Each structure stands twice: as structure tokens, then as C-alpha cells.
Amino acid sequence: MKQIVLASTNQGKVREVAMMVQDMGIEIIPLSETAFQGEIEENGTTFEENAIIKATQVAKTLGVPALADDSGLEIDYLNKEPGIYSARYLGHDTPYAIKNKQILEKLKDVPEEQRTARFVCAMALVLPDGTTKTTQATMEGRIGYEIKGENGFGYDPIFYLPEFGKSSAEISPEQKNAISHRGKALRLMKDKIKELCKDEA
Numbered sequence: 001m002k003q004i005v006l007a008s009t010n011q012g013k014v015r016e017v018a019m020m021v022q023d024m025g026i027e028i029i030p031l032s033e034t035a036f037q038g039e040i041e042e043n044g045t046t047f048e049e050n051a052i053i054k055a056t057q058v059a060k061t062l063g064v065p066a067l068a069d070d071s072g073l074e075i076d077y078l079n080k081e082p083g084i085y086s087a088r089y090l091g092h093d094t095p096y097a098i099k100n101k102q103i104l105e106k107l108k109d110v111p112e113e114q115r116t117a118r119f120v121c122a123m124a125l126v127l128p129d130g131t132t133k134t135t136q137a138t139m140e141g142r143i144g145y146e147i148k149g150e151n152g153f154g155y156d157p158i159f160y161l162p163e164f165g166k167s168s169a170e171i172s173p174e175q176k177n178a179i180s181h182r183g184k185a186l187r188l189m190k191d192k193i194k195e196l197c198k199d200e201a
Contacts, residue, residue: 001197004125005029007040007054007068012153013182017067020177020186024193028067036061047072047084047122048134055126063128067189071121071182073155075143077107077114086155100147100158107143115142119159119168121181123189125196133192137184141168152176 006017006028018028040057044050047070054068072086082089082099090099107115122136144160149169156169161179164171168180177183 001026001065001193003027003029004065004067005031005034005058005062007031007058007066013069016177016182017186019173020183021190024190031058034062042070044084047120048124048136050084051122051124052126052132052134055124056132059126059128065125065127067123067125069121069123069182069185071119073117073119073159075103075117077110096154097147100155103143104146104158112142117141117143117159119181121185123185125189125193133189133196135185135188135192137181137188139179139181139184
């Protein structure tokens with residue numbers, strides 16, 4: 001397995017995943033650089049279902065191994081919103097700067113101990129023959145009180161990591177990959193990819 005298409009157009013995700021599998025000699029091909037056409041309807045009810053839907057459609061259409069993740073932010077005080085709708089929260093084209101401000105506004109009088117939240121990542125690797133491998137992991141933290149940091153993307157600037165005393169947009173990409181939901185899910189997936197490569201050999 002020399003190449004895997006990442007079923008995402010999010011350049012932040014592409015960079016994170018490519019960085020984490022470079023030691024395996026696997027090239028990550030962004031979906032935008034393939035002949036894939038059309039929209040993928042993410043109509044699953046869980047992160048895992050949506051990841052499988054995306055990877056399956058790409059693998060079947062292109063005839064190559066496809067990796068997809070579905071990830072999002074769960075805020076306990078907001079009944080785990082935005083959850084699987086994280087990317088579409090307040091509208092698909094709404095900038096994250098506006099989404100983040102809206103969330104901070106909703107939590108403005110909420111005490112620290114009730115601001116618990118987590119990033120969730122489910123990952124699915126689907127081969128052209130339909131073989132499917134999945135993993136899931138979380139990164140626990142809290143919703144901060146302000147937008148801070150230039151690293152990362154999405155909700156990172158409002159996601160506070162008590163162990164660092166910083167938002168996940170203030171730590172380095174290397175630090176983030178070591179503890180992030182996507183980093184953990186991808187490390188679990190790397191083990192499954194290694195098993196598949198052994199089977200191929």
C-alpha cells in the first residue's frame with residue numbers, strides 16, 4: 001500500500017495525516033487531486049458511520065484505498081453539540097471565527113467545571129474490495145473563555161487544554177499530533193495498515 005486517498009478537502013487534515021504517516025512510506029493523496037466528482041452525503045448518525053460512508057464512496061469510485069475521518073467537537077453543557085454536525089454548525093459556509101464566537105457566547109456565564117468538552121475522531125480505511133478498518137479516539141479538554149492561538153484550525157482556538165495551560169491552537173503541530181483525537185485514531189489505524197501490508201506480502 002503505497003498511496004492512500006484521504007477523503008477530505010480540509011487542508012489542515014491533509015497536512016496532519018500526511019505528517020503522521022510519512023515514516024511508513026505511504027503517500028497521502030488529497031481528494032482534490034483525484035478524479036473524484038460529486039458530493040458525499042454524510043447521513044450517518046455517528047462519527048464512525050460518516051467516516052465509513054466517505055471512505056467507501058471514494059474507494060469504490062476510484063478503485064484505490066481510501067481513508068476518511070469524521071471528527072467534531074462535543075460540548076457537554078450543550079448536550080454534546082455540535083457533535084457530528086461540527087462542520088455544518090450554523091451553516092456549512094459559516095467561518096469558524098463566527099462559530100467560535102457563538103459558542104463562547106452560549107457559554108459566557110458557565111463556570112469552568114461545566115465547560116468540559118472533547119474532540120472526537122472516527123477513522124475508516126476502506127479498500128477497493130470492501131475491506132473496512134475503523135478506529136476512534138478523543139482529546140479531552142474544556143471550552144476556554146476567549147479565542148486564542150494561530151495554529152490548528154476549526155474549533156482549536158477555543159478548545160483549552162488544562163495540561164498545557166493553552167488552547168489547542170497555541171501548541172505546536174508536533175505537540176498536537178501527540179495528544180489529539182486525530183493523532184490517536186491515526187496511530188491506531190497505522191497498526192491496522194501494518195497488518196494489512198503484512199497480509200499483502
